[in-house]
Every structure is written in structure tokens, then in C-alpha cells.
Amino acid sequence: MMNASLYGSIIRPSPVIHELYVPCITPPNPNRFRKDSKCVSSRLSTSVLLPQQLGLVSSDDVSLQNPVIDTPEPVQEGEEEAVPGIASEASHSTSEDKASGSSTKLKKKKDEQDNYENRFKLRNGREVFEEKAYLVGVECKGDTQNYFGIEESINELAQLADTAGLMVVGSTYQKLASPNPRTYIGSGKVSEIKSAIHALGVETVIFDDELSAGQLRNLEKAFGGDVRVCDRTALILDIFNQRAATHEASLQAIFLVALAQMEYQLPRLTKMWTHLERQAGGKVKGMGEKQIEVDKRILRNQIGILRKELETVRKHRKQYRNRRFSVPVPVVSLVGYTNAGKSTLLNQLTGANVLAEDKLFATLDPTTRRVQMKNGKEFLLTDTVGFIQKLPTTLVAAFRATLEEISESSLLVHVVDISHPLSEQQIDAVDKVLSELDVLSIPRLMVWNKVDKSSDPQKVRLEAEKRDDVICISALNGDGLPEFCNAVQEKLKDSMVWVEALLPFDKGDLLSTIHQVGMVEKSEYTEQGTFIRAHVPLRFARLLTPMRQLCASRP
Ligand SMILES: Nc1nc2c(ncn2[C@@H]2O[C@H](COP(=O)(O)OP(=O)(O)OP(=O)(O)O)[C@@H](O)[C@H]2O)c(=O)[nH]1
Numbered sequence: 001m002m003n004a005s006l007y008g009s010i011i012r013p014s015p016v017i018h019e020l021y022v023p024c025i026t027p028p029n030p031n032r033f034r035k036d037s038k039c040v041s042s043r044l045s046t047s048v049l050l051p052q053q054l055g056l057v058s059s060d061d062v063s064l065q066n067p068v069i070d071t072p073e074p075v076q077e078g079e080e081e082a083v084p085g086i087a088s089e090a091s092h093s094t095s096e097d098k099a100s101g102s103s104t105k106l107k108k109k110k111d112e113q114d115n116y117e118n119r120f121k122l123r124n125g126r127e128v129f130e131e132k133a134y135l136v137g138v139e140c141k142g143d144t145q146n147y148f149g150i151e152e153s154i155n156e157l158a159q160l161a162d163t164a165g166l167m168v169v170g171s172t173y174q175k176l177a178s179p180n181p182r183t184y185i186g187s188g189k190v191s192e193i194k195s196a197i198h199a200l201g202v203e204t205v206i207f208d209d210e211l212s213a214g215q216l217r218n219l220e221k222a223f224g225g226d227v228r229v230c231d232r233t234a235l236i237l238d239i240f241n242q243r244a245a246t247h248e249a250s251l252q253a254i255f256l257v258a259l260a261q262m263e264y265q266l267p268r269l270t271k272m273w274t275h276l277e278r279q280a281g282g283k284v285k286g287m288g289e290k291q292i293e294v295d296k297r298i299l300r301n302q303i304g305i306l307r308k309e310l311e312t313v314r315k316h317r318k319q320y321r322n323r324r325f326s327v328p329v330p331v332v333s334l335v336g337y338t339n340a341g342k343s344t345l346l347n348q349l350t351g352a353n354v355l356a357e358d359k360l361f362a363t364l365d366p367t368t369r370r371v372q373m374k375n376g377k378e379f380l381l382t383d384t385v386g387f388i389q390k391l392p393t394t395l396v397a398a399f400r401a402t403l404e405e406i407s408e409s410s411l412l413v414h415v416v417d418i419s420h421p422l423s424e425q426q427i428d429a430v431d432k433v434l435s436e437l438d439v440l441s442i443p444r445l446m447v448w449n450k451v452d453k454s455s456d457p458q459k460v461r462l463e464a465e466k467r468d469d470v471i472c473i474s475a476l477n478g479d480g481l482p483e484f485c486n487a488v489q490e491k492l493k494d495s496m497v498w499v500e501a502l503l504p505f506d507k508g509d510l511l512s513t514i515h516q517v518g519m520v521e522k523s524e525y526t527e528q529g530t531f532i533r534a535h536v537p538l539r540f541a542r543l544l545t546p547m548r549q550l551c552a553s554r555p
């Protein structure tokens with residue numbers, strides 16, 4: 001049986017390969033997770049840096065502005081890099097009095113040690129080394145696929161980096177006609193970033209788009225030192241991996257994340273063994289290549305095993321859902337952008353205790369609870385994993401299994417954080433994923449959440465009234481929830497079928513179920529039984545077929 005703790009971070013050394021099979025690979029940097037300690041840090045940093053704080057650079061001209069330095073790094077003599085704005089910071093430390101050199105050096109060493117220790121932060125019950133990260137984005141001219149502007153996308157990347165436990169110390173972007181096939185960005189930009197990251201002591205450079213194995217390798221080589229390069233996909237996988245390592249995660253989530261990680265790693269394995277050839281001074285040429293083949297075979301086998309395990313878990317879940325469907329309560333799924341408030345809404349309506357927090361991807365597993373309305377009606381409400389723009393294809397494919405719940409629902413409730421400045425773009429991004437999942441034919445209801453947080457709640461409400469199928473709520477304080485439930489009932493009617501049936505008196509249980517899950521228009525006692533006209537869920541209509549025929553033969 002697999003164990004969540006076996007899967008480490010993908011930003012650090014490739015986890016599965018390293019920890020399970022190939023222990024001899026030495027990663028360029030130490031593992032981010034401190035394994036020998038469980039001590040809780042009281043200074044858990046959750047703040048997200050603003051564009052100005054990130055030193056976000058408008059970059060048509062490919063010139064780097066001063067990246068912001070959170071904690072000025074101690075700079076060794078003669079080590080200053082000629083980076084504008086950073087050089088002046090560095091010059092402070094070189095003007096030290098040489099006579100007190102040795103004690104200053106000792107103090108500096110101690111400060112460095114303290115700084116290092118202070119950068120261990122607790123994430124999901126594990127101590128994680130808070131690496132310094134530098135973000136890089138590219139805006140391709142004429143690209144109509146991206147709903148977010150480049151600055152907005154990088155801000156979101158900063159939020160993802162913060163969620164993953166990284167400390168963002170700077171960022172930049174470049175507008176290009178098309179990405180450079182070798183290094184994604186232009187060569188001038190590569191040298192600028194190199195200067196900046198070495199001055200800032202950056203450990204990880206994160207690109208906002210998925211990079212190829214070759215691009216990752218070339219960039220790591222170009223940046224030199226121990227700097228690690230990764231992309232948005234690896235970052236999201238890292239967050240999912242950290243979530244899957246918690247006690248709440250289901251076996252299915254653990255398998256799905258591991259599978260997505262392995263599939264991401266497989267084409268990117270090439271760079272892992274190049275150090276062998278370097279160590280051997282090129283004498284054993286081809287040695288690295290052979291090892292890569294071995295690794296790839298191991299990984300492919302592992303992917304095969306995981307797929308089989310997942311299929312078993314999937315079948316179990318399907319059986320469980322079928323059992324649930326035998327009770328004909330309609331299923332409503334909450335979908336939406338990550339952090340929109342889906343879990344908060346489920347908790348408010350059902351008293352569930354699903355984790356809801358101001359972090360991206362708080363939910364990995366779908367949770368279903370029964371919602372009982374005041375009028376006796378009920379429906380099942382399912383919370384699902386949140387979406388994001390540029391959602392990695394490996395994750396969409398992997399999570400298709402969890403998202404099966406969505407495709408089997410009678411209604412999708414699209415939860416939107418209307419207080420978010422990019423709510424429109426987030427709606428488009430969610431619609432794109434829903435279309436990829438092929439569920440656009442299921443009836444939908446849009447819910448504008450967090451109205452309490454918006455700058456002008458009254459204006460938001462007036463805007464919602466002008467539109468069809470939009471309900472304003474505040475999941476946090478419960479505003480608008482009765483209206484929400486009524487709207488769900490009305491919408492469910494669209495997915496129900498109209499029946500007229502004559503129920504014999506010994507079928508009293510069926511009659512009460514019709515009242516519970518359907519919309520009854522007429523109920524009349526006759527000598528043969530109860531004559532009923534109602535909207536009922538399709539599955540339930542099938543159960544009523546014999547009684548519908550009875551009704552048709554009524555004089
Ligand atoms: N002010 C305000 N905050 C809200 C409201 N609804 C949710 N939140 C907050 O928004 C944050 C995210 O809420 P979640 O319920 O975890 O969001 P989610 O859509 O489940 O997020 P993922 O699981 O990441 O997809 C939490 O801090 C909630 O307290 C609301 O109506 N008003």
C-alpha cells in the first residue's frame with residue numbers, strides 16, 4: 001500500500017524516483033522538507049506580496065527594475081553583482097571597518113545560520129524550508145487563449161508560490177512574438193535574471209507557463225549554481241502533493257496526485273543524470289543516458305501500477321454513488337475557481353466540517369452532504385476541487401476521475417468570488433475547464449459569493465438582478481442562502497421529467513418520496529389510489545413507470 005509521506009516535493013528532487021527507487025541521485029539543493037523535526041514554527045507566513053512588493057517589471061524593453069529584497073542578504077566582499085538598485089544595498093556591507101573584520105565575520109556567520117533556521121516553516125504538519133523564489137512570465141503577442149493579463153497571472157503565481165511555502169523575492173516578465181524554443185525567454189532576459197537571482201540569493205526560479213524538459217535544462221545551466229528552475233505545473237503539483245500528505249486526503253487523491261506527478265516527470269527525467277557524466281569527466285559517456293532509460297522504465301511501471309490501483313478505487317466510488325443514486329435525491333455539484341467559497345457554502349448549508357481557508361486548492365476530495373430545506377425538500381450537495389487558469393493538462397486528465405461526480409449531477413452551481421477584481425476572467429477560466437470536461441450540457445446556476453466583501457454590495461445585487469440565473473449570497477454570514485436553495489429547486493425542475501401517475505394506497509413510501517424530491521403540482525385521492533401530477537428526477541420517473549401506465553388506463 002502506498003503512503004502519502006512517500007511523495008515529496010516536485011520542486012525539490014524528483015520525489016518518487018529519489019525516495020523510492022534511486023536513492024543514489026544527489027539533488028542540486030537539499031530537500032525542502034525537514035524530516036527529523038516536527039517542531040511548530042510560530043511565525044507561519046501566509047502573506048501574499050503585492051505587484052509593487054514583488055518588483056513586478058513592465059518589460060517591453062527587457063530592462064530589469066529593482067527587485068524588492070525582503071530581508072537584505074549579507075553580501076561577501078567582492079561578490080557584488082552589477083545589478084541596478086541591488087548594488088547600492090550591497091555596498092553597505094563592504095564599508096565595514098576592516099579592524100573589526102573577524103568579529104563581524106563571526107556575527108555574519110551567526111546571522112546567516114539564524115536566517116537559515118528561521119526559514120523553516122510549518123506547512124500541512126511538515127516543516128518546509130522556505131526557499132527564495134523568483135517569478136518569470138511571458139506574454140505572447142496575439143495570444144487569445146489567456147484570459148488573464150501577464151501581471152495578473154504573475155500575481156496569481158505569487159499566491160501559488162506562497163501557498164506552496166516559498167518566499168517570493170522578485171519577478172519579471174517579457175513580451176515576445178513567440179517563446180524561445182531553447183530557453184523560453186530571450187537571451188538578454190536570461191542574463192538579467194541571472195544577475196538578479198544571484199544578488200538576491202534565489203534558490204528557485206518559477207516560470208508562469210509549462211516548460212519543456214530541454215528548456216528547463218538549458219535555463220538551469222544558464223543560471224548556474226544550485227538554482228533550480230520549475231514551472232507553474234510543478235508548483236501546482238507541489239501544492240496538491242502537500243495537500244495529499246495530510247490526514248484528510250483520500251487514497252484516491254493520493255494516487256491521483258502521484259500519477260499526475262509521475263506523468264509530468266517522465267518526459268523531464270533527462271536532466272537528472274547529467275551530473276554522473278560531469279563527475280566522471282566524460283570518461284563514461286552514455287552512462288547517464290542508460291540510467292535515464294532505467295529510470296523511465298521504473299517510472300512507466302509505477303504509472304501502470306498506479307493506474308490499476310486507481311481503477312479499483314474508482315470502481316468502489318462508482319458502486320458507492322450507485323447505491324446513493326438508488327435513493328432518488330437530486331445531486332447538485334459546486335464548481336468554481338479555487339478560493340471562491342465552495343467549501344464554505346457546503347459547510348453553511350449542511351453543517352459539514354470541510355476545510356475552508358484563504359489558500360489556493362484547500363479542497364482535493366469531493367465531499368457530498370444532504371441539504372434539507374425548510375419545506376421538506378432535499379438535495380445532495382457535492383463540493384469539488386477548485387479550478388485555476390492554465391490548469392495543467394496532466395491534472396485535468398488525472399482529476400477527471402474525481403470530477404466524474406460532476407458529470408453525474410443534475411445541476412452545476414458555479415460559485416464565483418464576486419469581490420475578486422478578476423472575477424470575470426475566473427468565470428471564463430472555469431467555463432473553459434467545464435467544456436474540457438464535457439459537462440456544459442448540464443443545467444447551471446451561477447452564484448455570486450462574497451457579496452459582503454465587495455466594495456459596493458448594493459451595486460453587485462442590482463447587477464445580478466439584471467441577469468438570468470444569478471443569485472447573490474455570502475456563504476460566510478449566510479446571506480441569501482434561502483434564495484439560493486429556492487433557485488436550486490427551480491433549476492432542478494429543468495432537469496426533471498413531468499409525470500402523471502396513479503399510486504395504489506400500499507405505495508405510501510413512494511408518495512412521500514415524490515413529495516420530498518419532486519415538485520408536486522396536484523395530488524388527489526381516488527378510489528384506486530392517489531393520482532399525482534409532478535416533476536420528478538429522471539431516475540425516479542423510471543421507478544414510477546408501471547404506475548404511469550396505470551394512470552393512462554384510468555377511465
Ligand atoms: N468575506 C467572505 N469570505 C468568504 C465567503 N465565502 C468564503 N469566504 C472565505 O474565502 C476563503 C476560501 O473559502 P473556501 O470555502 O475554502 O473556498 P473554496 O472554493 O472551497 O476553495 P478551494 O477548495 O481552494 O477550491 C476562506 O477564507 C473563506 O472564509 C464570503 O461569503 N464572504
Ligand SMILES: [Mg+2]
Nearest residue numbers: 342343362363
Ligand atoms: Mg474548498
